[in-house]
Amino acid sequence: MKPEERKHRLALTLLFSGIVFCFLIITTAVVGGIIVFLIRRGILSPNGEAPRSVPLFLTMMIASILIGVVLTAITSRIPLKPVNDVINAMNRLAAGDYRTRLHFGKLLGRHPTAVEVSRSFNNLAEELEKNVIFRTDFINNFSHEFKTPITSIAGFARLLKRGDLTEEQKAEYIDIIEKEALRLSAMATNILTLTKVENQAALTGVSSYNLSEQIRNCVLLLENKWSKKNITPVLDFGEHYISANEEMLGQVWINLIDNAVKYGDEGTEMIIDIAENEKRISVSVADTGVEIPPEAKEKIFRKFYRESKFSSTEGNGLGLAIVKEIVRLHNGDITVSSSNRKTVFTVSLPK
Structure with missing residues (x-):
């Protein structure tokens, strides 16, 4: 991994760690405030100098869970929105929409990691879109290139079947048929060669x-x-x-x-x-x-x-x-x- 990529990964880790830390601070502050409020109201009665530890501990634990759940449900959409954006974009890409592009909001979009993720995703989508275009063009060109000599062979074969040709015409038409047949053979050989080389991952021989x-x-x-x-x-x-x-x-x-x-x-x-x-x-x-x-x-x-x-x-x-x-x-x-x-x-x- 390159040093720049390591910095981006570290920045992302620190970002999510900071979000989790903020949730903990907010939850602790809210729970502490509620406990102080309850003590002052006399709902939690102290025993001498200190509050009773067991009821206080259970109360703080239940309050922390409830408040944490509520805060998470309300605020989780904010940090999870980029993740949902990535998932939705990947689903559209998997469904065949190769024009899909990933863009984060203005705030997160400036973060180096977000820039790297969006750039990598968009490059992938562009390459897939190009491959689809190339595949379509290949099929169209392949059909055209094969159809032309086949049409010539069929046409001159029909002329030869008529039988009212001179020997010179017959020889000419046979030469054309041979030439087009060799052209088809060469094309098939080239396609097989190209396919073999494209699918070969490592150089051998x-x-x-x-x-x-x-x-x-x-x-x-x-x-x-x-x-x-x-x-x-x-x-x-x-x-x-x-x-x-x-x-x-x-x-x-x-x-x-x-x-x-x-x-x-x-x-x-x-x-x-x-x-x-x-x-x-x-x-x-x-x-x-x-x-x-x-x-x-x-x-x-x-x-x-x-x-x-x-x-x-x-x-x-x-x-x-x-x-x-x-x-x-x-x-x-x-x-x-x-x-x-x-x-x-x-x-x-x-x-």
Whole structure:
């Protein structure tokens, strides 16, 4: 627990202790006043110099209980109101009202502990609301992305069934059906990969290997794509080693390099660089092409998100979501910069 949090907890303890102490003082004062009043009125008769102890003790005990019960019933609503507010807000949240927010009154709302409780609750509610929105968007986008190739396959299959097509048309339609089927397969694979990574709490399969060699192999795997666009890979790094999940990081580099080829202009360079210090190692993949708008830099890592200007480019909007989750699982981070027609994705990982 942080020192600041300890201070807040101590302040809360002192606050409730003070409330209980005030109740005791008030109860004692009221009971004492009643006893003095009763003695002066002669209802409690003293025996010599001192009042009779047993009747006085029983009277004070009964009076204390009665007065304590009455005072508690009247005043308990004040200290318990914040607790009731929290319980009611939690019940609304549990019922699915994710727009619920917790706000204490002006007096208690200034207390550091109350500020911390309300901030934590409101952050939780905001995250749950975002997750619901993301889930809805995911289902909608998922349905749309799967419906499009299925519709294409069904449509061209119906045309093939007619039988009045030339061999050239048949070959063309079969190619389209194959392409859409492969697109569905790739999408299903990406969704399974993303789900697996998201549900994985701890990194497994860690080994030490040559990162530079892995990236060079990934570039060679995509040679058919970058050679068609006459893009020149520039691998400006020496030999670097890392301890990580080799298979997972391979998916990261494949996705980043594939994006650089897809969105880079023909005849340009794709620059890949590796830098490291004592604790971390960074890999950057840069291309020259259409810039990513500033407002889209965070959105591009969401599932199925595709910037409107890139909607005609092949893809399903899952690659960067997978990249981000794999990097997160490795306790790393990924950043993007885009200006002057140059876009750079940088992945920083612990060595």
